[in-house]
Structures are given as C-alpha cells and as structure tokens.
Amino acid sequence: MNRPVAITLSSFKGGVGKTTSSICLATLCSALGQTLLIDSDPNRSASMWARKGNLPFQTATEMSAHKLTSQQRFDFLIIDTPARPTEEDLQELLDSCHLLIIPVTPDALAIDALGAMVKKLPQGANFKILVNMVPPAPQKDGEEAFQLLREMGYPVLDRGIRLLKAYKNAAAYGKPVHNVPGGKIAWRDWTELAKTQPLQSLLS
Ligand SMILES: Nc1ncnc2c1ncn2[C@@H]1O[C@H](COP(=O)(O)OP(=O)(O)OP(=O)(O)O)[C@@H](O)[C@H]1O
C-alpha cells in the first residue's frame, strides 16, 4: 500500500453518528493494518472515547497527526470532523481522502440536512451515505429512508446500522462496540457493511 487509505466522516447535521461511525470504522481497519483515527472535532469526542486506552488503534488530533504520520506508517486514516462544514472545508475534506461518508439518521430533518449538504458538494465528489440508527422492526423508518434516498439518486451504502444501546455503552466505557454487552449484535452490522462497495475495495 503506497499511501494510507483515508476515509472522512462528515455531515451538516450534528448527532447523526460521525464519531461513533469513525470509531467503528477505525476498529474494522485496525484488524487489517496500522490505523490512525484523526479527531478534527474541537469537541474531541473521539479522543474522549479513546482516553481510557481500550481502543485497538491510535488517535490523534489534527495537529498531532501531522507529526505522527511523518514518523509512522499507517495503512488507514479515519477522520472524524465537526458538524456543519463550510463549502471550503468540504472541498478540502474531499481532496484529502479516498472516500467521504455522510451518516444520516432515518428522519425528515436529517434527510433535509443531507440534501442541503449534497447540493454543496462539487460535481463528481466521491461520497457515500451511511444510514445510521435504524430502529428495530416493525418500524419501517430504515426501509423508507433507503427507498427515499435511492429515489433521490443518492449513493447509499447498501447496509444500514441499527439503533442499539451498545453504542452508548461503548462510548461510556471507552471500548470498541463489540467489547460491551450486546455489542456483538451491533458489530455484525459493521462486518456486513465492510463487505459492501466501495468499502470492500478500500479495506482489502
Ligand atoms: N447506531 C446507533 N445506535 C444507537 N445510538 C447511536 C448510534 N450511533 C450513534 N449513536 C448515539 O447517538 C449520539 C450521537 O452520536 P455521535 O456523537 O457519534 O454523532 P456525531 O455526528 O459525531 O455528533 P456531533 O455532530 O455532535 O459530533 C451518541 O449518543 C451516540 O452514542
């Protein structure tokens, strides 16, 4: 691998799962190669999650990542960002990664914010939408969101992430989600997501 595969998580809307998804993606990547999670959110949520030292990858702020990447070879960089990027931020994010992932929750407000963000992306931008916090059956919110997003012609990752309490516990204990009670079920979504394109190609 010549240069690290870089995946950035970004969204206009806050609280849709950028940090949680960054931690899960970095956990997936850490089984495949040297992984660095870059926390570029001033709230430092990912760094706080990592602080207990129970995560299987390194974490750095944007500033310290420069030094670290010049000293160590990484195969994967996962970049967590704050909500509401400006148009300039978006261009920079796109230029510096192989794939931009925009998490969205299956509700009207989040899908509206997603639409506003997609409009700001330059033509040909390489991005995928991750449907997160899909509520359990018989609720159909997940299915409906997938249908709507596909009808709108958006590039959606072919697997959603279920709404499960294990994520909150994982954050509270500073652990990867598969290491907390109920987390094995949650983790299945991520191992299945890793089999979908373009993630499968990027992670192989
Ligand atoms: N799949 C999920 N199931 C249940 N809870 C989830 C899931 N994904 C995220 N959460 C919870 O939703 C909340 C917001 O998630 P997170 O902090 O990852 O979002 P964010 O987009 O990074 O937020 P911000 O914009 O503030 O940085 C957290 O409490 C997190 O534990």
Ligand SMILES: [Mg+2]
């Ligand atoms: Mg966050």
